[in-house]
Amino acid sequence: MLRLDHVRAGYGSTPVLHEVSLSLDSGEIAAVLGRNGAGKTTLMRAISGTIPCTGGSLSFDQTDLCSLSAFKRARLGISHVPQGRDIFPKLTVAENLQVAASAFGKSQSDELEGAFEQFPILAEKRKARGGSLSGGQQQILALARALMARPKLLLLDEPSEGIQPSILDEIATTVEQINTQRGIAVLVVEQNLDFAARVAHRGLIMDKGEIVEELDITELSRDRELQRRYMAL
Ligand SMILES: Nc1ncnc2c1ncn2[C@@H]1O[C@H](COP(=O)(O)OP(=O)(O)OP(=O)(O)O)[C@@H](O)[C@H]1O
Ligand SMILES: [Mg+2]
Structure with a gap:
């Protein structure tokens, strides 16, 4: 491919x-x-x-x-998760995902619910700012964000x-x-x-x-x- x-x-x-x-x-x-x-x-x-x-x-x-x-x-x-992850530190977890979903014209609520279902830690932290997450949580957020583009x-x-x-x-x-x-x-x-x-x-x-x-x-x-x-x- x-x-x-x-x-x-x-x-x-x-x-x-x-x-x-x-x-x-x-x-x-x-x-x-x-x-x-x-x-x-x-x-x-x-x-x-x-x-x-x-x-x-x-x-x-x-x-x-x-x-x-x-x-x-x-x-x-083709979805790219860059080195250092580059999530938006001041936006919440949910907002980080919404930005990606809307960039690809996907229905925000459907995509978000899918991400929260697959990654329960993101559901738990949905209102937390990206920058407050641990390195591992940020990586999961970056992966979930990359998946928004299907x-x-x-x-x-x-x-x-x-x-x-x-x-x-x-x-x-x-x-x-x-x-x-x-x-x-x-x-x-x-x-x-x-x-x-x-x-x-x-x-x-x-x-x-x-x-x-x-x-x-x-x-x-x-x-x-x-x-x-x-x-x-
Ligand atoms: N934005 C940039 N402008 C100019 N040179 C760069 C830039 N980014 C990387 N380089 C140079 O390109 C070469 C390869 O860098 P690259 O970042 O691709 O390596 P890497 O294998 O990813 O290293 P690391 O394991 O440290 O992430 C290095 O010599 C680096 O200095
Ligand atoms: Mg590198």
């Missing part, structure tokens, strides 16, 4: 991604792993359209994405970052459910190998703006040498 062929992208005149090629099948979860600064976030931004592609081709269900704005890509079914593909940038170990399991279960119950494909950036191995089927290792290895994620969990070389573990 998602296909990148020799994609190049960067910031201004600074290239970051060098000819990245990868593909993701519908319903699949793949993890992108690599050190700080490897280009993982830049890859997610290039797919969602936050930054333009400067070369190569990028397609989603056979539609060329490079010529489309971020908003049009979102309408096609995506086919979810881009998750370091969902485990800054989250207490005791909540990681819940976040991983949520990602798995999103995939198995709704059939949404997920491309997840992670530095936490255990988290990635739990949710993903396949691992893509990024280094210096390139995908340098593509392998079964259980293989990566066993390969200490690869982990040392590319992941600073």
Whole structure:
């Protein structure tokens, strides 16, 4: 469903991604792993359209994405949960969800009730400001918000970052459910190998703006040498 062929992208005149090629099948979860600064976030931004592609081709269900704005890509079914989550800290939980629902022309009350049913913690906190939630709760809010667009593909940038170990399991279960119950494909950036191995089927290792290895994620969990070389573990 998602296909990148020799994609190049960067910031201004600074290239970051060098000819990245990868593909993701519908319903699949793949993890992108690599050190700080490897280009993982830049890859997610290039797919969602936050930054333009400067070369190569990028397609989603056979539609060329490079010529489309971020908003049009979102309408096609690509939802991006950025690193750091970017929820609105001053808006309540319910308002954070309403903003997303209305941006996609969905019925706010139906979508909100669906989200509250699936994520009881959000129902409990519906009147709390986004900024007052714990890291784990904010991540769940960010996931619920991304689902408002009824995506086919979810881009998750370091969902485990800054989250207490005791909540990681819940976040991983949520990602798995999103995939198995709704059939949404997920491309997840992670530095936490255990988290990635739990949710993903396949691992893509990024280094210096390139995908340098593509392998079964259980293989990566066993390969200490690869982990040392590319992941600073
Ligand atoms: N907005 C920006 N403007 C200019 N350069 C940037 C910008 N964001 C990132 N970079 C540069 O692009 C390169 C890749 O950064 P990127 O954020 O994609 O890495 P990352 O793999 O996501 O790292 P991390 O694991 O720390 O999140 C780095 O050299 C970084 O300094
Ligand atoms: Mg990053």
